[in-house]
Amino acid sequence: MLRNNRAKYLGLFTILVLIFILPLWIKNLYIIHIFIMMYLNIVLAMGLTAIFKAGALSFGHAAYAGIGAYTSVLLVTMLQVPFWVAFLLAGVVTALIALFIGGITLGVRGIYFTITTFALTEVLKGIYIAYPNPFGGPGGIRGIPPPPGIETKGEFYYLVLFFALISFFTFYRMAHSRSSFGILCDGLKLNELLEESLGINTKAVRIIVFVVGCAFAGFAGSIMAHYLRQINPETFAIHTSIDIIVFCAAGGFGSISGAVIGATGLTMIGELLYGIGAYKSLVFGAMLIVIVLFLPGGVMGFVSQRSIKRISKKKGVDHVSPT
Amino acid sequence: MSSEIFWQSMVNGLTMGMIYVLIALGLTLLYSIMHIVNFAHGEIYMLGGFVSYFLVTRLGFSYFLSLPMAMVVLFMLGIVLEKLFFSRVRGNFMHCLLVTLGISLIFQSLGWTFFGTEDVNVPSPISGVIKFGIIFIPKQRLLSALIGLFLVGLLYLLISKTKIGRHMRAIEQDSEAAELFGVNINLVNMVALGIGFALAAVGGALIGAIFVLNPSIGLVPMLKAFVIIIMGGLGSIGGCIVAGLLLGVIDSVIATLLGANLAYAVAFAILILIIIVRPRGFAGHA
Numbered sequence: 001m002l003r004n005n006r007a008k009y010l011g012l013f014t015i016l017v018l019i020f021i022l023p024l025w026i027k028n029l030y031i032i033h034i035f036i037m038m039y040l041n042i043v044l045a046m047g048l049t050a051i052f053k054a055g056a057l058s059f060g061h062a063a064y065a066g067i068g069a070y071t072s073v074l075l076v077t078m079l080q081v082p083f084w085v086a087f088l089l090a091g092v093v094t095a096l097i098a099l100f101i102g103g104i105t106l107g108v109r110g111i112y113f114t115i116t117t118f119a120l121t122e123v124l125k126g127i128y129i130a131y132p133n134p135f136g137g138p139g140g141i142r143g144i145p146p147p148p149g150i151e152t153k154g155e156f157y158y159l160v161l162f163f164a165l166i167s168f169f170t171f172y173r174m175a176h177s178r179s180s181f182g183i184l185c186d187g188l189k190l191n192e193l194l195e196e197s198l199g200i201n202t203k204a205v206r207i208i209v210f211v212v213g214c215a216f217a218g219f220a221g222s223i224m225a226h227y228l229r230q231i232n233p234e235t236f237a238i239h240t241s242i243d244i245i246v247f248c249a250a251g252g253f254g255s256i257s258g259a260v261i262g263a264t265g266l267t268m269i270g271e272l273l274y275g276i277g278a279y280k281s282l283v284f285g286a287m288l289i290v291i292v293l294f295l296p297g298g299v300m301g302f303v304s305q306r307s308i309k310r311i312s313k314k315k316g317v318d319h320v321s322p323t
Numbered sequence: 324m325s326s327e328i329f330w331q332s333m334v335n336g337l338t339m340g341m342i343y344v345l346i347a348l349g350l351t352l353l354y355s356i357m358h359i360v361n362f363a364h365g366e367i368y369m370l371g372g373f374v375s376y377f378l379v380t381r382l383g384f385s386y387f388l389s390l391p392m393a394m395v396v397l398f399m400l401g402i403v404l405e406k407l408f409f410s411r412v413r414g415n416f417m418h419c420l421l422v423t424l425g426i427s428l429i430f431q432s433l434g435w436t437f438f439g440t441e442d443v444n445v446p447s448p449i450s451g452v453i454k455f456g457i458i459f460i461p462k463q464r465l466l467s468a469l470i471g472l473f474l475v476g477l478l479y480l481l482i483s484k485t486k487i488g489r490h491m492r493a494i495e496q497d498s499e500a501a502e503l504f505g506v507n508i509n510l511v512n513m514v515a516l517g518i519g520f521a522l523a524a525v526g527g528a529l530i531g532a533i534f535v536l537n538p539s540i541g542l543v544p545m546l547k548a549f550v551i552i553i554m555g556g557l558g559s560i561g562g563c564i565v566a567g568l569l570l571g572v573i574d575s576v577i578a579t580l581l582g583a584n585l586a587y588a589v590a591f592a593i594l595i596l597i598i599i600v601r602p603r604g605f606a607g608h609a
Contacts, residue, residue, distance in 0.1 A: 057417055059362075059424075078420040104595060108602040110358055111557070114420065115549045116594060118362075122546055127583035238542065244422060249421060282436075284426025291409055292421045 019161065023154045038267040039164040043220045045247040045263035046167060047213035052253045054209035055188045056106060057206040058298045060117035061217055061244045063124050066236025068094045068218025069225035073144050074134055074178055076142040076226075083147040087222045094209050094218025109202055129234040134250050140232025156227050163223060167216050171256045174212065182252050185209060211317060240282070243270070248283045249291045252298025330458045332342050333572055336465040340473035340571020345526040347548035347555070347563050349471060349519035355495045355558030356515040357421045359409060359551040363427035364548065365541025366524055370430060371524025371532035372396050372540070375444045386447045390470070397524035398517035405516045410509065412499060427541075434538030442535035445528060467529040474525065478518070481559055482560070487514055505506060546587070547574070550594045557606025565605055 024033055031172040048061045051066045072090035081089070101120065105113040128135040135141070150159050176182045184205045187195040196202050245264050251258030266284075273280040295302050339376070346368055353359045361367075372391045377390040404426065411561035449466055451460040458500060483486035490511045493501035500506050526544070534540075551570050555562030578586040597604060 052417075057420060059420075074441055104598055108598060109557075110416065111354070112553060112602065113362065115553065116598070119546050119549060119587075119591055119594060122542065123587050126587040130584035130588075242428065245421070245424065251466055253417075279432060279436075281428040282432035283424040285432065287429065288421055288425035289408065292418045292425070293408065296418065 005040040007111030023157050029153050032157055034267065036153070036156055036160045038264055039160045040220045040224050041244070041247060041267050042260050042263040043164050043167045044244045045215055045251065046171040046256050047216045048244050049248045049251065049253060049256060049259035050171050050185070051213040052248060053175050053189065054185045054206045055110070055192070056102070056206050056210050057110060057114045057240075058117045058210065058213075059114050059245065060119075060121040060238070060241050061073070061214075062119040062236045062238070062240035063117070064094050064098060064214040064217040065224065065240070066121075066124055066128075066231075066233075068221030069095055069231050069236065070128070070135060070141075070221075071218070072222035073141055073225045073231060075321065076145060078134060080294070083145075083226065086140070087147075090222035091215045091218045094221075095215035098211045098214035099207065102207045102214075106206050106210065107111050118238070118241075121192055121236070121241055125237050126235040134310060138233065138234070140230060141236070142230040144225055144229045146229065160227070163219065167219075168256065168304075170212070170216070174209065175256055181205075243284065248289055249288055250298050252296075252300040254297060255300050258298055258300035265299070327457050327574070328579060332433035332575045334458050334460055335464070336572035336575030337568055338460070338468040338571075339466040339575060340568040342529055343544060343547050343551055343571055344567030345471050345522045345529075346544050347567050347600070348475065349522040350548050351555070351558055351560070351563050352478075352491075352515055352522075352544075353553045354552065356491055357413070358416060358418075359423065359516075361519070362420065362423040362545075363430060364381075364423075365540075365543075365545030366427045366430035366434070367397055367400070368523040368527040368530075368544060369434060369518045369536070369538060369541040370400070370527065371520075372445065372536040373434070374524065375528035376531055376536060377440050378445055379446055386445065386449075386532065393523035393524045393528045396441075399447040399487050400579055401514045401520035402515035405513045407514065410512070413512075416423065431538055431541075432558070434481070438536075438538055440537065441533075442537050444535050445531035447532035457556030461533075463532055463563060467533060468530060474522065474567045476559075479560060481518075487511060491515060500505050528598065536549060550590050552604075552606055553594060554597050556606045559604065560608040561602050562606030 022035065026032065044061055044065060047059060049059050051061075068090035071093045072086040073085075075086035075089060076083055077100065101116060102113075105116045128140075129138050131137070147158075147159070150156055168300075173179050174181050175185055184195070184200060187200070188202055188206060192202050221236070224235075228235075231258030243266075246261055247263040249262070250266055251260070266287075269283070270280055273283060291298055346364065348368075350361060350364055353361050353364075374393040374396050375386070375389040378384040378392055379386055384392065401529065408422050408426070409419065411579065412422055447463055449462045452461050453465060460540070461603060480488075487510075490506045491514075493504070493506055494508060494511055498508060527541075530536075530540075530544070547570060551566045552563060555564070555566035570593070574586045574590060577589045581589075
């Protein structure tokens with residue numbers, strides 16, 4: 001067991017070193033760009049996975065990235081607020097809106113929450129388009145200044161990597177089954193009534209997870225806007241929310257590491273399918289159905305099922321499928 | 324806003340509202356019987372429009388015949404999808420949602436591939452307007468609203484008077500007890516899904532003759548239908564009709580006053596307000 005863990009940590013350490021020195025040996029800017037977008041996708045997928053784990057089926061995660069992006073861009077361009085202040089405020093504003101939406105809808109039936117989050121995306125898009133001043137209308141906002149001192153793709157790579165690592169540790173602490181808060185989250189899914197009877201405010205737990213997940217989406221949106229230097233209402237429309245859901249589904253919805261793997265793999269696949277736009281949703285849609293019907297645990301579920309089979313074979317125990 | 328424009332947009336809203344009612348009734352039927360929230364409903368509506376379009380333009384059917392045929396085609400699709408997918412994820416709310424989302428992505432992608440990106444219009448034999456005092460009603464809109472009303476009546480009769488309708492109501496109240504009493508859940512689910520799809524399909528075929536069709540038209544009516552089913556109370560037919568007509572009118576008046584993009588925002592504000600003030604909607608049970 002100990003050796004197994006050591007191998008695992010060694011592997012993780014190697015990967016970490018590799019992603020840290022990546023811009024040093026890869027000079028192709030397009031590949032660096034894919035990695036930057038991948039890290040942002042990972043942050044979005046981790047946030048949504050944590051929210052799903054807490055039993056809140058949010059179908060509009062991109063809307064919160066959009067709120068963060070527009071907030072930060074408007075603060076920087078119209079009010080000349082320094083980037084880092086705008087970045088923090090982007091998270092705060094997103095969190096407040098998430099608190100409002102979650103506070104109202106998470107108390108009633110689950111479906112109300114899903115429908116509201118789904119609808120919010122389209123509503124915000126409508127508002128961005130309807131008010132060219134200040135939101136830039138259908139064309140969006142162009143010429144967004146980059147953060148001071150972070151202008152090249154290489155510099156952005158480290159900013160986004162650092163941000164993704166912070167998010168990873170936050171969500172890992174929050175949603176992992178071995179942390180005290182993670183246990184509360186798992187309890188929501190296993191037996192909410194029982195958890196409530198133990199004196200735990202389950203609605204508050206769910207709202208906290210939702211607000212934190214959305215705040216990180218807001219941060220990611222802010223970075224994305226200042227990195228791409230332009231945003232438009234389509235960037236944060238429903239198809240983006242659905243992409244994030246598919247990332248999480250591929251990772252199995254159950255674990256933060258699953259979200260990382262799902263977002264990594266599917267960002268690559270999405271990039272490969274980029275030229276044939278219409279087929280991306282065909283592939284993603286088919287993948288979603290196949291995962292739900294045949295691999296409900298996603299990639300991680302598949303891996304853990306395999307390893308349970310292997311261990312039980314080794315120990316001569318009958319295979320018990322995890323439920 | 325002069326009173327003429329106001330009444331005109333009221334009438335436009337009522338006729339559109341009747342079509343929203345058709346779409347929303349399908350949604351609420353699927354929710355109350357199968358506990359599915361169908362995120363592919365917009366695509367079913369879009370497919371209904373295109374089936375009617377192809378029947379009329381390529382195969383030379385009359386428009387009136389294309390409406391029931393579109394319903395039959397989508398009814399069949401509903402049965403196939405129930406057999407293939409929904410029967411396997413029954414009872415798992417999250418998996419149902421994800422499957423409908425996947426179906427929506429696939430149909431939209433296939434739509435772009437096979438139907439192209441250009442807007443098309445279902446040619447209808449009816450044209451012209453009827454004048455009532457100061458307002459004008461395009462005949463096509465009037466016809467669509469009447470067909471909608473007729474289908475709603477038919478659905479009401481089906482649910483309240485027939486055996487399968489009784490079984491549907493039984494499943495809605497308590498599916499396990501219904502099964503114990505010999506209700507064939509698989510059959511009822513198939514029929515419910517088929518009917519839900521058929522209602523959306525005829526909505527698409529009616530809209531296709533009023534506005535235009537393209538593979539992405541489904542999203543907005545579906546969102547409005549979501550708002551309607553929550554406004555009316557999930558599972559309530561009467562509530563759904565009232566909410567649908569009301570939203571149609573509000574939508575049309577706001578769109579005339581402030582533009583279509585803000586009409587979504589108003590619909591959304593109504594949604595939030597309903598959830599705060601009366602989460603079970605106008606007529607839903609707690």
